[in-house]
Amino acid sequence: MTTQIMTGSLPDTSPPPPVGLLAELTHRCPLRCPYCSNPLALAEQAAELTTADWARVFQEAADLGVLQLHLSGGEPAARHDLVALVRHAAQAGLYTNLITSGVMLDAARITELAEAGLDHVQLSVQDSEPNSADRIAGFPGGHARKLAFARLVTSAGLPFTLNAVVHRQNLDRLDEIVALALELGAKRLEVAHVQYYGWALLNRDHLLPTRAQLDTASDLVAHAQTLHRGRLTIDYVVPDYYATEPKPCMGGWGRQVMVVNPAGRVLPCHAAESLPGLVFDTVRDHSLAHIWTYSEAFLAYRGVAWMRGACQGCPKAEQDWGGCRCQAFALTGDANVTDPACRLSPDHHLLDVAVQRATAPIGNFTYRERAGTKKARG
Amino acid sequence: MVPQFARGHRLHQDKARKRWVILAPERVFEPDEIAVEVLLLVDGVRTVDQIVDTLAEKFAAPREAIKVDVAAMLADLHDRQVLAG
Ligand code: SF4
Ligand code: SF4
Numbered sequence: 242m243t244t245q246i247m248t249g250s251l252p253d254t255s256p257p258p259p260v261g262l263l264a265e266l267t268h269r270c271p272l273r274c275p276y277c278s279n280p281l282a283l284a285e286q287a288a289e290l291t292t293a294d295w296a297r298v299f300q301e302a303a304d305l306g307v308l309q310l311h312l313s314g315g316e317p318a319a320r321h322d323l324v325a326l327v328r329h330a331a332q333a334g335l336y337t338n339l340i341t342s343g344v345m346l347d348a349a350r351i352t353e354l355a356e357a358g359l360d361h362v363q364l365s366v367q368d369s370e371p372n373s374a375d376r377i378a379g380f381p382g383g384h385a386r387k388l389a390f391a392r393l394v395t396s397a398g399l400p401f402t403l404n405a406v407v408h409r410q411n412l413d414r415l416d417e418i419v420a421l422a423l424e425l426g427a428k429r430l431e432v433a434h435v436q437y438y439g440w441a442l443l444n445r446d447h448l449l450p451t452r453a454q455l456d457t458a459s460d461l462v463a464h465a466q467t468l469h470r471g472r473l474t475i476d477y478v479v480p481d482y483y484a485t486e487p488k489p490c491m492g493g494w495g496r497q498v499m500v501v502n503p504a505g506r507v508l509p510c511h512a513a514e515s516l517p518g519l520v521f522d523t524v525r526d527h528s529l530a531h532i533w534t535y536s537e538a539f540l541a542y543r544g545v546a547w548m549r550g551a552c553q554g555c556p557k558a559e560q561d562w563g564g565c566r567c568q569a570f571a572l573t574g575d576a577n578v579t580d581p582a583c584r585l586s587p588d589h590h591l592l593d594v595a596v597q598r599a600t601a602p603i604g605n606f607t608y609r610e611r612a613g614t615k616k617a618r619g
Numbered sequence: 620m621v622p623q624f625a626r627g628h629r630l631h632q633d634k635a636r637k638r639w640v641i642l643a644p645e646r647v648f649e650p651d652e653i654a655v656e657v658l659l660l661v662d663g664v665r666t667v668d669q670i671v672d673t674l675a676e677k678f679a680a681p682r683e684a685i686k687v688d689v690a691a692m693l694a695d696l697h698d699r700q701v702l703a704g
Contacts, residue, residue, distance in 0.1 A: 258635050260647060306635025308647055334631070336642040361627045361644045400627035402644055428627075428700065429644055471698070476645075 255534045256543065258306030261498040262335075262529075263313055263511060264295065266326065268503050270316040272342050273379030274367065275606035276406060276441035276448060279315060280514050283611050284503040292322045294524065296329040298501060301529040303333040307499070310335040311363075315503070318345035324353045331358025338363060340404075343390035344383050348397075351390075355397045362394050362401040363431075368410075369417035377410065379608045391425040402429035407458070408448035409599070415458050419465045423473055430473055432462060434480035437595075438512045438571045443607045449599035455483055482592045486557075487564025487580040494562060495543035499533060507532045509539050512567040516576045542566050542576075550578060551585040622670075622693050623663035625703035630658045641701055648701065654692055661702070667693065 268283040290298070299310065310330050317323055318341055330337045338361045339354065346354075366387055368374035374384035394401050403422040407415065415432065422430040435441050435448050450458070462477045469475070478488065491498050491510045500508040506521040507529065513519060522536045533539060541547065545558045552563040563569075564580020572581045572591050581588040624630070630650075633640045639655045641648040650658060656677075660670045671689050675682040696702045 304635075306633070308631065308633060308640065308642060309645075336629075336631070338644065360629075360642070363644075398626055400625070400644060431645075471700075474700075 255530075256495065259302075259497055259499050259533060260307065261309050261311065262299075262302045262307045263311045263498060263500040264298070265313050265315065265500065265502045265511065266295070266317045266320045266323070268315040269319040270314055270342065270609075271319075271344060271380055272316070272383060273608040273610060274377065274406070274440070275379070275444040275608055276408065276435040277609040278436070278439065278441075278511055279609065280439055280512070281443075282514075283315075288504040289320075290501075290503065290505045290524070292325055292329075294505065295326050298505075298524050298529060299326075299330045299333045299335060301524075302499075303335050305530045305533060308336060309338060311338045311340055313340040316342050316345055318350070324350065324357050327354055327359050328357040331360075336360050341365070341390075342378075342383070343387040344380070346390060346393075348393050351393050351397050351399070355399055359399060362399050363404050364391055364394070364401055364427075365404045365406065366418070366421070367406065369414045369421045370411075373411060373414075377606075379606070388425070391427070395426045400428050401426075402431055403427040404431040404433060406433050406435055407450070408435045409450045409454065410448065412450050412454045412458050415461050416465075419461075419469075419473075419475070423469065427473065430475045432458075432475065432477045434478070436481070436512075436565075436568070438515050438567045440607070440609050442571055445595060446599045447606055449482060449596055450480070452483065452596070455480070481565070481568060481580075481582040482596055484582045485584040487561050487568075487582040489561045490565035490568075490580075493543075494541075494566060495533070495539040496562070499529065507536060507538075509542070510565075510567060513538065515567050516570050547577065551583065551587070552579045555585070620667050621663065621665065622661050622667060622697075622702050624661065625700055628701045630655075630661075643701060648699075653688065654696075657689055657692055658696075 267289055268279050269286060317339060327337055337359050339359055340363045343364045364387060366374060367377040371384040375381050403425065405418045419430060437445050441448065462475055466475045495509045500511045501524060502508060505523040505525050507524060508514060508521055519538045519541060521538045522532045548558060548563055552558055564582055566576045569578050569580050570576035573588050579586040581591050628641060628643045631640050631642050639650060641650055656674060657670060660673055671682060671686045675685045693702060
């Protein structure tokens with residue numbers, strides 16, 4: 242299957258600048274989540290950008306108009322220069338958000354991060370029940386370390402968001418997850434349904450929730466949002482496999498966010514490397530401003546000119562931007578079609594088919610690993 | 620009363636878009652012009668009364684009217700957890 246990329250003349254005006262930069266500092270991570278959003282081919286440490294490269298990228302981002310920087314991975318704390326990176330970002334004037342699994346940061350380093358100007362921490366948990374959490378993460382003892390980390394973050398005075406990735410194997414404990422967020426003093430809870438590309442697609446049959454689970458969870462969230470108003474903000478979005486309208490993925494391709502991967506390639510979305518035929522520029526060769534305006538990968542699906550079929554001329558085209566390209570490709574093999582999450586897509590039934598197939602027994606995940614380092618399955 | 624920003628929230632000059640914004644966890648708020656005037660004076664040191672005095676002088680406006688506006692605005696930002704204390 243080849244992907245047809247929009248060709249034609251280069252833009253003569255610059256698009257409005259991005260508001261967010263997602264910096265994947267490394268793909269290294271001690272955890273092995275079976276839904277990890279990193280690509281199947283993980284970047285090697287030797288290929289990672291240096292401290293000086295990132296410092297330049299952060300300054301370019303701020304100059305371009307980026308407001309918020311999300312330091313992510315892999316596990317960003319696997320980088321020994323994390324404190325220095327936060328300092329560079331803060332000096333550039335960026336709002337810095339650390340997205341972490343929390344298992345590699347001790348009290349001293351958290352204090353250093355706070356002093357370096359870190360604005361906010363987002364901590365991921367795999368479940369509320371420790372054994373289940375550790376099994377899902379493929380990392381014994383991880384959950385207890387996350388709880389200790391959360392307490393250290395709070396005592397360092399940093400605000401934090403708890404991020405819980407939910408799926409069939411933990412959704413029934415959503416009430417406990419909400420209670421955990423409150424107990425740990427989180428100001429926000431993100432209940433994020435797994436998105437199915439890359440590792441998660443390999444594990445989809447183990448992870449897709451049932452309709453009944455989903456309905457219970459949605460009711461529970463609505464109730465908790467009211468009950469804890471002013472104390473805990475709960476973000477929740479209905480997962481695509483049960484949706485009838487697609488989400489404006491990344492706020493629209495090339496409209497809001499840039500992703501820089503560990504090797505310096507600049508992507509319109511963190512999963513964009515799953516799309517065949519796209520060519521990505523790197524920060525080693527070009528400035529972020531140049532890439533934002535001219536990179537072929539950003540031009541490919543920016544705006545509405547690429548749309549065909551149901552999306553073409555649809556009144557929603559400039560609201561949802563045709564949904565997610567990576568999901569369209571993952572489900573249909575064609576990145577140029579309407580996201581099957583849309584009820585107007587001729588492929589909408591594929592979601593039902595996937596839901597019906599997802600009855601694999603608990604266990605037997607394909608854990609995230611670097612090729613050639615296969616460990617025992619859990 | 621001394622208003623101050625909640626941790627993880629700050630006022631930021633968005634030069635690329637020629638405006639002021641409030642940066643917050645996973646959010647960006649765009650305050651209106653009056654809110655910006657007030658928030659520029661929120662430094663964790665000035666009291667509400669001092670902020671009102673400064674604005675009354677700057678805009679040569681009656682103090683009581685300013686006081687009502689400032690109080691309403693601070694309460695709103697407090698509700699949205701942008702301000703603490
Ligand atoms: S999803 Fe899990 S394995 Fe992937 S980077 Fe995050 S913590 Fe690590
Ligand atoms: S047809 Fe395309 S533009 Fe219209 S609602 Fe569906 S995904 Fe959105």
